[in-house]
Amino acid sequence: MRNGARIVSLPGDPETLRGYSAPRLIIKAECAYIGDDMQAALDPMLAVSGGRLVEMSSPAGRRGHFFENWQHGEGAERIKITARDCPRISAEFLEQQRRKLGPMLFGQEYECEFIDAASSAFASELVELALVDDFAPFLEAA
Numbered sequence: 001m002r003n004g005a006r007i008v009s010l011p012g013d014p015e016t017l018r019g020y021s022a023p024r025l026i027i028k029a030e031c032a033y034i035g036d037d038m039q040a041a042l043d044p045m046l047a048v049s050g051g052r053l054v055e056m057s058s059p060a061g062r063r064g065h066f067f068e069n070w071q072h073g074e075g076a077e078r079i080k081i082t083a084r085d086c087p088r089i090s091a092e093f094l095e096q097q098r099r100k101l102g103p104m105l106f107g108q109e110y111e112c113e114f115i116d117a118a119s120s121a122f123a124s125e126l127v128e129l130a131l132v133d134d135f136a137p138f139l140e141a142a
Contacts (some may be wrong), residue, residue: 008023014037015042017038026045026052027054028053029056030056032059032061032095036064036065068115078106082112084093097109
């Protein structure tokens with residue numbers, strides 16, 4: 001580019017991605033669908049440059065790096081834009097998609113909702129409620 005900057009498109013394979021160093025900006029598109037091993041390969045690149053990581057995606061379930069970073073990422077700026085916030089998408093189209101996909105998939109694809117996989121035996125909220133450490137310990141019988 002005129003200012004000396006360059007744009008490099010890297011492969012989506014953590015094995016061949018390694019070795020690239022000191023990027024000033026990494027942009028991951030649809031990163032909820034990128035494996036955690038890829039993120040593990042990207043993080044060291046930013047350690048030297050102090051570069052910025054931008055992750056953009058619709059959710060892909062309640063798991064993985066994107067979900068964890070959205071829920072618990074420290075120092076992360078979160079910007080949520082739903083399909084209803086986009087003036088280019090008509091209400092009629094969204095209603096058609098809601099009927100076609102059903103409320104869960106529509107919520108994930110158009111309303112930025114993290115949903116459990118259809119194959120989950122239990123809702124993640126129920127599992128989280130069961131994981132508590134504020135109960136009285138069991139006493140052994142004498």
